[in-house]
Amino acid sequence: MIQMFHVSKYYDKNFPALRDISLEINKGDFVFVMGPSGAGKSTLLKLIFCAERADEGQILIQGRNIARLSDSKIPYLRRNLGVVFQDYKLLQSRTIYENIAFSLKVCGVSNNEIKRRVYFVLKQVGLEHKSDSFPIRLSGGEQQRAAIARAIVNEPAILIADEPTGNLDYNMSVEIFEILKDINVRGTTVIVATHNREIVSKMQRRIISLDKGKIVSN
Amino acid sequence: MALYNIIHFLEEALNNIRRNTFVAAITVGTIGIAFLIFGIFLIIFSNLNDITSTWKEQIQVVSYLKDGLSNAEIISIEDKIKSEREINSVAFISKEKALSEFRKDLSSQTGLLEGLGENPLPAYFEIRLKKAYQDPKSILSLVDRLKKIKGIEEVQYGQEWVENLSSFLDFLMIAGMIVGGLISLAVILIVSNTVKLTVYARKEDIEIMKLIGATDWFVKAPFLIEGMAIGFLGSLMSVILLFGIYQIIVQNLPLNAGLLFGRFSIAFLSWPDIVVLLIAGVLLGLFGSFVSVGRFLKV
Numbered sequence A: 001m002i003q004m005f006h007v008s009k010y011y012d013k014n015f016p017a018l019r020d021i022s023l024e025i026n027k028g029d030f031v032f033v034m035g036p037s038g039a040g041k042s043t044l045l046k047l048i049f050c051a052e053r054a055d056e057g058q059i060l061i062q063g064r065n066i067a068r069l070s071d072s073k074i075p076y077l078r079r080n081l082g083v084v085f086q087d088y089k090l091l092q093s094r095t096i097y098e099n100i101a102f103s104l105k106v107c108g109v110s111n112n113e114i115k116r117r118v119y120f121v122l123k124q125v126g127l128e129h130k131s132d133s134f135p136i137r138l139s140g141g142e143q144q145r146a147a148i149a150r151a152i153v154n155e156p157a158i159l160i161a162d163e164p165t166g167n168l169d170y171n172m173s174v175e176i177f178e179i180l181k182d183i184n185v186r187g188t189t190v191i192v193a194t195h196n197r198e199i200v201s202k203m204q205r206r207i208i209s210l211d212k213g214k215i216v217s218n
Numbered sequence B: 001m002a003l004y005n006i007i008h009f010l011e012e013a014l015n016n017i018r019r020n021t022f023v024a025a026i027t028v029g030t031i032g033i034a035f036l037i038f039g040i041f042l043i044i045f046s047n048l049n050d051i052t053s054t055w056k057e058q059i060q061v062v063s064y065l066k067d068g069l070s071n072a073e074i075i076s077i078e079d080k081i082k083s084e085r086e087i088n089s090v091a092f093i094s095k096e097k098a099l100s101e102f103r104k105d106l107s108s109q110t111g112l113l114e115g116l117g118e119n120p121l122p123a124y125f126e127i128r129l130k131k132a133y134q135d136p137k138s139i140l141s142l143v144d145r146l147k148k149i150k151g152i153e154e155v156q157y158g159q160e161w162v163e164n165l166s167s168f169l170d171f172l173m174i175a176g177m178i179v180g181g182l183i184s185l186a187v188i189l190i191v192s193n194t195v196k197l198t199v200y201a202r203k204e205d206i207e208i209m210k211l212i213g214a215t216d217w218f219v220k221a222p223f224l225i226e227g228m229a230i231g232f233l234g235s236l237m238s239v240i241l242l243f244g245i246y247q248i249i250v251q252n253l254p255l256n257a258g259l260l261f262g263r264f265s266i267a268f269l270s271w272p273d274i275v276v277l278l279i280a281g282v283l284l285g286l287f288g289s290f291v292s293v294g295r296f297l298k299v
Helices: A041-048 A071-078 A097-108 A111-124 A140-152 A170-185 A197-203 B003-018 B019-057 B073-081 B095-113 B135-145 B159-200 B203-212 B216-254 B258-263 B271-296
Strands: A002-012 A014-026 A028-035 A055-061 A081-084 A158-162 A189-193 A205-212 A212-216 B060-065 B086-092 B124-129 B152-156
Touching: A002 A041, A014 A041, A014 A055, A014 B216, A028 A041, A028 A097, A028 A170, A028 A197, A041 A055, A041 A158, A041 A189, A071 A081, A071 B203, A071 B216, A081 A140, A097 A111, A097 A140, A097 B203, A111 A140, A140 A158, A140 A170, A170 A189, A170 A197, A205 B271, B003 B019, B003 B216, B019 B159, B019 B216, B060 B073, B060 B135, B073 B086, B073 B124, B086 B095, B095 B216, B124 B135, B135 B152, B159 B203, B159 B216, B159 B271, B203 B216, B203 B271, B216 B271
Parallel strands: A028 A189, A028 A205, A081 A158, A158 A189
Antiparallel strands: A002 A014, A002 A055, A205 A212, B060 B124, B060 B152, B086 B124
């Protein structure tokens, strides 16, 4: 599903953010990416959804080489990926419903279909009663659940979550990981960068550990 | 799909304005005031231009004839004058008519003329020029040619007046271009920067939309529509304000103020000027959005 071959990324010529990364993630996998701050976890994820481009190496997603993907094709790649961020990245001036619907509008889905799918995912993350609320009225956990709903409403093959529980307390974090686990059970490949050792060790999944831009264990 | 997108873009633009009513109102107000200043300049400048063109219309060339020409000779001179391309109209004033007009001008002091034996005034042609040739250069070249016509003794054209008028017009043109240029520049900067600020305030939204998988156009189009709408509303507001101010000034103008300028009314902007102003608002709004949204699309 995702393959990386000798991938490097430099923000600074002398200190690569990622060095010679090669890995493979299969369809339906649940993978944690771990490591100290500055290890390159976020950069690794950003390479997958093309928020950053690799300076060296090749990245294949569902068999397609994204190293050579032109800028104008990136949106179409992203529609097949769900991305969840630590700071939720919800549109503050729109309701939760509108935030999730936007993902579908981008793809040209009809209004009736949008309504059906948005309520379906809202139910899945337990937020059906908050559809008309604005993000600022929601707790951190609720906002992250809304962000997850937005990420999965397109039924993407891959869900990427960058520190999804970084701003949340333990109980809320457990809740979020439960949701991610559910999504994975339905067949979506899930990749999560996190610091949360406690939950990671409980969940017993594959871990890719990074340090100073290199894979130290896989 | 295309129609779906257009409806979506219009909806988004409208919703954006609704969601940010306060910012939109301030932007419209700022643009309105910028255009108001430009409109005031435009009214002053175009009225000055109208005044100077009525002055120009008063320019006339007078060709005095030698005494003792036959009717046939006078007709031939008239034909020659009429054959010049600058000529709008030619009127012949005979010696007798010249004298009677002179008497009329003197009116109370007609006694002065009693001692005259024969009529000392020459016959002449009063020549008016076409609009395109009412400038010193054309006048001088015409005068040169008229002087060469046999039977014409002297040609007068109010040399000093024409030269003064011409240097005043040159000054007006240059001053107008400098002031107009500066004001236009200020308007362009104010309008496009104000629109930019409204986009800057939503740069995170743009980033998020891109991360979700929106194409550049999907993000950009509503902003462009919004920029055009705000630019249009701003310039429309300026036209309305301008008309209000114009009405107040015109109604409070002393009746004889018009005499000062040789005319009795101040004209408002012409329809083409108004249309240009509105289009400028739309285009500047579009330009401001286009430049600033583009900056945040690289995500």
